[in-house]
Amino acid sequence: xxxxxxxxxxxxxxxxxxxxxxxxxxxxxxxxxxxxxxxxxxxxxxxxxxxxxxxxxxxxxxxxxxxxxxxxxxxxxxxxxxxxxxxxxxxxxxxxxxxxxxxxxxxxxxxxxxxxxxxxxxxxxxxxxxxxxxxxxxxxxxxxxxxxxxxxxxxxxxxxxxxxxxxxxxxxxxxxxxxxxxxxxxxxxxxxxxxxxxxxxxxxxxxxxxxxxxxxxxxxxxxxxxxxxxxxxxxxxxxxxxxxxxxxxxxxxxxxxxxxxxxxxxxxxxxxxxxxxxxxxxxxxxxxxxxxxxxxxxxxxxxxxxxxxxxxxxxxxxxxxxxxxxxxxxxxxxx
Amino acid sequence: xxxxxxxxxxxxxxxxxxxxxxxxxxxxxxxxxxxxxxxxxxxxxxxxxxxxxxxxxxxxxxxxxxxxxxxxxxxxxxxxxxxxxxxxxxxxxxxxxxxxxxxxxxxxxxxxxxxxxxxxxxxxxxxxxxxxxxxxxxxxxxxxxxxxxxxxxxxxxxxxxxxxxxxxxxxxxxxxxxxxxxxxxxxxxxxxxxxxxxxxxxxxxxxxxxxxxxxxxxxxxxxxxxxxxxxxxxxxxxxxxxxxxxxxxxxxxxxxxxxxxxxxxxxxxxxxxxxxxxxxxxxxxxxxxxxxxxxxxxxxxxxxxxxxxxxxxxxxxxxxxxxxxxxxxxxxxxxxxxxxxxxxxxxx
Numbered sequence: 001x002x003x004x005x006x007x008x009x010x011x012x013x014x015x016x017x018x019x020x021x022x023x024x025x026x027x028x029x030x031x032x033x034x035x036x037x038x039x040x041x042x043x044x045x046x047x048x049x050x051x052x053x054x055x056x057x058x059x060x061x062x063x064x065x066x067x068x069x070x071x072x073x074x075x076x077x078x079x080x081x082x083x084x085x086x087x088x089x090x091x092x093x094x095x096x097x098x099x100x101x102x103x104x105x106x107x108x109x110x111x112x113x114x115x116x117x118x119x120x121x122x123x124x125x126x127x128x129x130x131x132x133x134x135x136x137x138x139x140x141x142x143x144x145x146x147x148x149x150x151x152x153x154x155x156x157x158x159x160x161x162x163x164x165x166x167x168x169x170x171x172x173x174x175x176x177x178x179x180x181x182x183x184x185x186x187x188x189x190x191x192x193x194x195x196x197x198x199x200x201x202x203x204x205x206x207x208x209x210x211x212x213x214x215x216x217x218x219x220x221x222x223x224x225x226x227x228x229x230x231x232x233x234x235x236x237x238x239x240x241x242x243x244x245x246x247x248x249x250x251x252x253x254x255x256x257x258x259x260x261x262x263x264x265x266x267x268x269x270x271x272x273x274x275x276x277x278x279x280x281x282x283x284x285x286x287x288x289x290x291x292x293x294x295x296x297x298x299x300x301x302x303x304x305x306x307x308x309x310x311x312x313x314x315x316x317x318x319x320x321x322x323x324x325x326x327x328x329x330x331x332x333x334x335x
Numbered sequence: 336x337x338x339x340x341x342x343x344x345x346x347x348x349x350x351x352x353x354x355x356x357x358x359x360x361x362x363x364x365x366x367x368x369x370x371x372x373x374x375x376x377x378x379x380x381x382x383x384x385x386x387x388x389x390x391x392x393x394x395x396x397x398x399x400x401x402x403x404x405x406x407x408x409x410x411x412x413x414x415x416x417x418x419x420x421x422x423x424x425x426x427x428x429x430x431x432x433x434x435x436x437x438x439x440x441x442x443x444x445x446x447x448x449x450x451x452x453x454x455x456x457x458x459x460x461x462x463x464x465x466x467x468x469x470x471x472x473x474x475x476x477x478x479x480x481x482x483x484x485x486x487x488x489x490x491x492x493x494x495x496x497x498x499x500x501x502x503x504x505x506x507x508x509x510x511x512x513x514x515x516x517x518x519x520x521x522x523x524x525x526x527x528x529x530x531x532x533x534x535x536x537x538x539x540x541x542x543x544x545x546x547x548x549x550x551x552x553x554x555x556x557x558x559x560x561x562x563x564x565x566x567x568x569x570x571x572x573x574x575x576x577x578x579x580x581x582x583x584x585x586x587x588x589x590x591x592x593x594x595x596x597x598x599x600x601x602x603x604x605x606x607x608x609x610x611x612x613x614x615x616x617x618x619x620x621x622x623x624x625x626x627x628x629x630x631x632x633x634x635x636x637x638x639x640x641x642x643x644x645x646x647x648x649x650x651x652x653x654x655x656x657x658x659x660x661x662x663x664x665x666x667x668x669x670x671x672x673x674x675x676x677x678x679x680x681x682x683x
Binding site for chain 2: 066068112116117118119121122123125126127128129130131132133134136137140239244247250251254260290292293294295296298299300302303306307310311314
């Protein structure tokens, strides 16, 4: 086997692609109506919020941070849309306002993490509660559903004469932008450098804090945008919208081969992982598997995607230790 | 991560003394200030609504707090080792459901159920610990995964079933409301668990090793501490206490389905951090964690009695967590600066 092919097979991304293909085969073989244009649209539409948020989440995890508050910002944005709509605001004013509010939520995360030097895990567990709580304060357990169809089309309709759902077009545009920024610009290289070693990145003259701050702001804005899409897709603004979505987002990013320790990852495979999850979800639903079982599958995929590379690395380490006699130092695990 | 590292220099004794007294002042100040806040909240609420200090109301608060406090004690042990266990709410849920099933379908004895629930929780803790320690993957991600996997198993197992009080023995349900000398039995169970874990953490070699691991895992490893084994042990404790909390939850509420304890991890982590356990590990106590749970519980009861919108509770829990870690950080920076100034004076 050529060395190049061998190294390619050993990479986690290969597993992602294989799982992706396997999920398509599983769907096509087991579920009636899986292979149809209408169903493909359903797959795409169902994962659009996860897909959107996975873009900034990839950048954040590559920079060795994490944002657990995304689903709460989504819910907060949804509740804000409902509240402002009840107050008679025009939708043209609501959308920009909500995006700014999402940016402010992200800025709070970013400020606590960069200015006070707090761990992003602890901060975003706190804001997970805070933003979801504020969403409940705004709407309680009521729902706002009287949105006119012209707006609902933003979430449910298809793009100008094609069969593609409108939100997916939005996602494709953003995915291209995020992909280019991460893989073809100085900012992207800086994010990788920060994730590999942020001390070294700082000494190399990168504005580590500023870049991290803006990553969290962008995450907040995109989460709020996903909140708008969610609200219009279901025609319902509620405080508890998309509770627990952060699990799916983080599962997809890690399943796509992004290292939880930062510094490594490719946005393309994250997108593959998002659609892998969407297809699996769809195929299981068509086979009448309960959504609770799907929770097990999503959680299991998350565990698999962090345990897999780690176990593989330890096996490699063990093999190397057996072939050479040099001691290998063990690394400590951060939180 | 420890900001208070000092450079070795003579005279050792005096410096050590000074450092310890400063450290103790800070720690004691933390628990005292927590008490002060607690008294302020109680006093303020009582002035606005005297019913708040009635024995009935105090009993309710203690009952509500004991379940969360039990999980906070376990969580404190895990966070002291610089890890975190987000799966406690799900472990509580599945153990509560086991409790219900054992009573409803198998007519098990009460003692058996207590042991079974605790062991069941310990089993999930063991799974968490094994994955965290052996695969060397951040606990956050592992326990986020098991949070959903365990909840999913709970739902699939329950299949929408609800278990009611009439399917459980009366003596068990009475535990949920009985008092001894005015103190609820559940609160006594939680307090006993806290005292045992607290004594082990404070005085035993095992407990001190857990603090050492949290202060600096690499150094602990080089010092010959079996880090993996101790971390697994911490997760087992957290799981077992969450399992026991599931049994208490069932005794308290009598009715349960697969959703018991959903989202509790936020309250538990908030209680621990508000109680002064450093999120970076290595410092804090389980008593502080229980005190943190009490404070959160008192605030939530105060909201109810003052007829504040109940939906504020989650936002307040989150905000308190942020304030606590923010204050901790500022305090740590202050202490580090003070120590540097002090050692500078002594050296010069």
